[in-house]
Amino acid sequence: MDETHKIALVLGAVKGIGKGIGLALAERGVKLILTRHDWEDAFDRMEADFADTGAEHHILTADLRQIDQVSRIADFIRKRFGRLDILVNNIERGGWPAVHGPYVEEQWDLEIETTLKAKRWVFDAMFPLLKASEDAVVVNLSSVAAITGRSGPAALVFNDGYAAANKGIQSLTETWARMGAPNVRVNELMLGLFETRHAQGTRGWEQVLTVAEKQALVDHTLAGRTGTIEDVVKACLFMIQDAPYLTGSVLRLDGGFVLGGENVPPMPRGVL
Secondary structure, three states: OOOOOOEEEEOOOOOHHHHHHHHHHHHOOOEEEEEEOOOHHHHHHHHHHHHHHOOOEEEEEOOOOOHHHHHHHHHHHHHHOOOOOEEEEOOOOOOOOOOOOOOOHHHHHHHHHHHHHHHHHHHHHHHHHHHOOOOEEEEEEEEOHHHHOOOHHHHHOOOHHHHHHHHHHHHHHHHHHHHHOOOEEEEEEEEOOEOOEEOOOOHHHHHHOOHHHHHHHHHOOOOOOOEOHHHHHHHHHHHHHOOOOOOOOEEEEOOOOOOOOOOOOOOOOOOO
8 A cells, every 4th residue: 555645643653552553654655743752761762663664754752641732743743744644543541450559549630631631632633634634534542441441350450540531432433533524534443452552561461460360361352362563553554544434433452352251151942
């Protein structure tokens, strides 16, 4: 796919899933605006990896919880390109119940501000730029915490604020799809357990969970494994380039985690 005429904003592109999506778009010739905030130890690697793609890209450091910093990103895109074709709304607070210390008011506020509030204000700032495109698409990344809450094996990795924030994302997805129709498609990619996101490569997985707890989470997943960054990239590219009739929808990419807690018994013989 040659998408050299497309302009994309990818949030949280410093590492992990956001970086994987950004690199995949760069390989297809998309012009990129990439954001980063924390994980400063990964800044140099990020810059080198995107430079290697040869694609036009602009890396902006911003705290997306601050509306004025979001506005500056929108101003940059407006002055440089005049429109936005792709928004990958990938920003969240990890959701671990124990990794960030006791679950107090500050943790709750960070979950809501990062996972839900920031997405809303980013979309608000970018919406005029998306409307300036002939065919724009938004992908909101969310979590199955919206469905499971803090229950069963999911209680090992999802806290209350994170679950509540992700529950709110679907409402935003549906509202924004109505606002954007017909030229701005808005969909949601709801993730289960993935490397760099609640599984391998996270502090919670490596330092908090026991071997038995990790196995319980895998056993609860119908696919029998956690997800990879490449799994997310493929699904995101499908939503961007191969699903022109898809809008206002939630694609659950969880390897069957949500379904994994229920057994399927034999059909009853009946009474007749």
